[in-house]
Amino acid sequence: MRLDNIQMSVANRQGPAVRAIPSVNNKITARDVNVYYATKRALKDINLDIEENRVTALIGPSGCGKSTFLRCLNRMNDTIDICRIEGQIQLDSVDIYAKAIDTVQLRARVGMVFQKPNPFPKSIYDNIAYGPRIHGLAQRGAEMDEVVRSSLERAGLWGEVKDRLKEPGTGLSGGQQQRLCIARAIAVSPEVILMDEPCSALDPIATAHIEELIDELRASYTIVIVTHNMQQAARVSQKTAFFHLGEMVECNDTEEIFTNPRDERTQGYITGRYG
Amino acid sequence: MTDLAQETVLRRSVYKSEAFEAQLRRRYRAERRFQLAGIASIAFAAVMLVVLLTTIVLNGYTAFWQSRFDVEVFFDPEAITPSGSREPAVLSAGDYPALVREALLAELPEATGRDGRRAVMEMVSSAAAYRLRDMVLAHPELIGTRLKVSLLASDNTDQFVKGHIPRAVSEDKRKVSDRQVEWIDRLTARGVLASHFSLDVLTQSNSRQPEQAGMWGAVIGSVMTMLVTLGMAVPIGVAAAVYLEEFAPKNRWTDIIEVNINNLAAVPSIVFGLLGLSMFLDFFGMPRSSALVGGVVLALMTLPTIIIASRAALKAVPPSIREAALGIGASPLQVVIHHVLPLAAPGVLTGTILGLARALGETAPLLLIGMVAFIVDVPGSLSDPSTVLPVQIFMWADSPERGWIERTSAAIMLLLAFLIVMNAVAVYLRKRFERRW
Numbered sequence A: 001m002r003l004d005n006i007q008m009s010v011a012n013r014q015g016p017a018v019r020a021i022p023s024v025n026n027k028i029t030a031r032d033v034n035v036y037y038a039t040k041r042a043l044k045d046i047n048l049d050i051e052e053n054r055v056t057a058l059i060g061p062s063g064c065g066k067s068t069f070l071r072c073l074n075r076m077n078d079t080i081d082i083c084r085i086e087g088q089i090q091l092d093s094v095d096i097y098a099k100a101i102d103t104v105q106l107r108a109r110v111g112m113v114f115q116k117p118n119p120f121p122k123s124i125y126d127n128i129a130y131g132p133r134i135h136g137l138a139q140r141g142a143e144m145d146e147v148v149r150s151s152l153e154r155a156g157l158w159g160e161v162k163d164r165l166k167e168p169g170t171g172l173s174g175g176q177q178q179r180l181c182i183a184r185a186i187a188v189s190p191e192v193i194l195m196d197e198p199c200s201a202l203d204p205i206a207t208a209h210i211e212e213l214i215d216e217l218r219a220s221y222t223i224v225i226v227t228h229n230m231q232q233a234a235r236v237s238q239k240t241a242f243f244h245l246g247e248m249v250e251c252n253d254t255e256e257i258f259t260n261p262r263d264e265r266t267q268g269y270i271t272g273r274y275g
Numbered sequence B: 001m002t003d004l005a006q007e008t009v010l011r012r013s014v015y016k017s018e019a020f021e022a023q024l025r026r027r028y029r030a031e032r033r034f035q036l037a038g039i040a041s042i043a044f045a046a047v048m049l050v051v052l053l054t055t056i057v058l059n060g061y062t063a064f065w066q067s068r069f070d071v072e073v074f075f076d077p078e079a080i081t082p083s084g085s086r087e088p089a090v091l092s093a094g095d096y097p098a099l100v101r102e103a104l105l106a107e108l109p110e111a112t113g114r115d116g117r118r119a120v121m122e123m124v125s126s127a128a129a130y131r132l133r134d135m136v137l138a139h140p141e142l143i144g145t146r147l148k149v150s151l152l153a154s155d156n157t158d159q160f161v162k163g164h165i166p167r168a169v170s171e172d173k174r175k176v177s178d179r180q181v182e183w184i185d186r187l188t189a190r191g192v193l194a195s196h197f198s199l200d201v202l203t204q205s206n207s208r209q210p211e212q213a214g215m216w217g218a219v220i221g222s223v224m225t226m227l228v229t230l231g232m233a234v235p236i237g238v239a240a241a242v243y244l245e246e247f248a249p250k251n252r253w254t255d256i257i258e259v260n261i262n263n264l265a266a267v268p269s270i271v272f273g274l275l276g277l278s279m280f281l282d283f284f285g286m287p288r289s290s291a292l293v294g295g296v297v298l299a300l301m302t303l304p305t306i307i308i309a310s311r312a313a314l315k316a317v318p319p320s321i322r323e324a325a326l327g328i329g330a331s332p333l334q335v336v337i338h339h340v341l342p343l344a345a346p347g348v349l350t351g352t353i354l355g356l357a358r359a360l361g362e363t364a365p366l367l368l369i370g371m372v373a374f375i376v377d378v379p380g381s382l383s384d385p386s387t388v389l390p391v392q393i394f395m396w397a398d399s400p401e402r403g404w405i406e407r408t409s410a411a412i413m414l415l416l417a418f419l420i421v422m423n424a425v426a427v428y429l430r431k432r433f434e435r436r437w
Helices: A002-013 A016-020 A066-072 A103-109 A124-135 A142-154 A174-187 A204-217 A230-236 A254-259 A264-270 B002-016 B018-064 B088-092 B096-107 B113-122 B127-138 B155-161 B178-190 B216-247 B252-265 B269-283 B291-315 B319-327 B332-360 B364-368 B389-397 B403-434
Strands: A026-037 A040-051 A055-059 A083-091 A110-113 A192-196 A222-226 A239-244 A247-253 B065-074 B146-152 B193-197
Touching (some): A040 A066, A040 A222, A040 A247, A055 A066, A055 A230, A066 A239, A103 A110, A110 A174, A110 B319, A124 A174, A174 A192, A174 A204, A239 A254, B002 B018, B088 B127, B096 B113, B113 B178, B178 B193, B216 B252, B216 B403, B291 B332, B291 B364, B332 B403, B364 B389
Parallel strands (some): A055 A222, A055 A239, A110 A192
Antiparallel strands (some): B065 B193
């Protein structure tokens, strides 16, 4: 019953626009990635290609390693002392774990949106302007105002906050805060945006807002989204990877995964037998 | 279903049983006992505080009143400058006690002979003669004229006027003789001797004579010492806390450092004094008794407190803020300076001010580095010999004359006022910074 629903939502979403995307480049390639927390092996030999200008959804039951994998892509796991990463992850064919790679630069290119909206306890304007300011992307004044405006517009938040840019970002509603965080990520002009369950703390209306936004952003960014919600994966993504117990079980076109899963574990998960 | 219904009935009967109600009553009694114990302890603490403060204020407020003789002084040229010269060196060598004596004897003509004159002079402070000398040096034209001058009474006279020396005991047990009592009564009745409000106890520097002693030197010494402590302990403490909390790898070395910082916070303060004595005075040869060395020693003592409080404040900043900043490409230092530290500021400030408040009231380590010396001059620089308020209190409390009691209490009042102001500032800053959320 649940699978039917998902299939229907996949069918509803399908339009000529999706089909029209030509053969695409791989923006990120992961080869034999292993991650250890102290001695515990959290990811096992992950091989995954993430295509440019597409939304890739990572799904799987809790503790399967999908967030861990996501956080490898912008080296956020570096901040965890006991975490060790093996294997190779390439962004535009350059190994992001090479010595010469600067994490500051990498994270500017690979932005991130977190599970819980986490705006800075500063004004809405400063939330957006912070990234461009530290990277020197825009001059103070009119140029910065323009960056803030366009970022908020792309995140679909401009109309709601344009009269209160000086008010604290923490005063917005949960859904608005999450769009503020997306606008903040966009403001530094990343190539890839990683989203770690961006809607799990939001109500259905706010979730719908964010999903629409993700679909619009796909044109300019490569998006990787971790989600627990399979309908959401079906609605927003073109590619889906299913993770289970630290392994990447299956990765395919979203449509294919939900209508014709090859692995029985995938089928078990999307039909709701476990997870 | 019937099982479930039976169970519900059974459970309901349990909640209505005698035994259950008895247990319920016991629980409420235990709660009431706990609340009573809490109220009793707060009441006890409040009563103790009130007793302490009342004692200090009752003992201390009289220090702001001083007895003075308002008498007409004849600036006798014979006594001041027998040679007639107006050179400052000559003028300052004049016999000013004689002027004081003549002025008082004019009010008390029956005091004759050597004994009488000495008894009269015992009633007036030695500061009176210095006052006349300073007046003459400033205005030599006073010589040869008569002027109404207010002369400071001696400690014993002052204490008798304030009622601190009992009248009812026999003469040999009293610091004021029967004859002097009679004079004091007469001069008081005539309005010559009277108590006046005076801030001398705050604005004068220290003295051997209680009626002349003030705490301005100690106040300045305390302020300078605190500035050194603040300037040294805060940057080092906050930097150490930030490094340990945000940057340092977690390994055996940082564990050892952490344990030792916690141990240092528990080290008796006098040990820091010994450290200051052997390190700063003997080894580095820094100036003895100076606010500089005192401040450095107190900074060392305060550092663990500031580090521990700052680390706790940094730990309390939600990790999501760090991730947010890292996620858009801020460097670790930018994360700390732009986001984490501003959010931790209220906690850091509170820890700092609590540490400083402790340092302000600290005596023991300063005794060892020589800040207990008797210093009359108000310190003019960090390397000048100076003393601080708590050491001043310690020295005054140790002196025998009756006048020191009220001055000690007055100094305690000032120290408490300082501490209250500092805590108020801490509360204000906390509130102010917390509004950023």
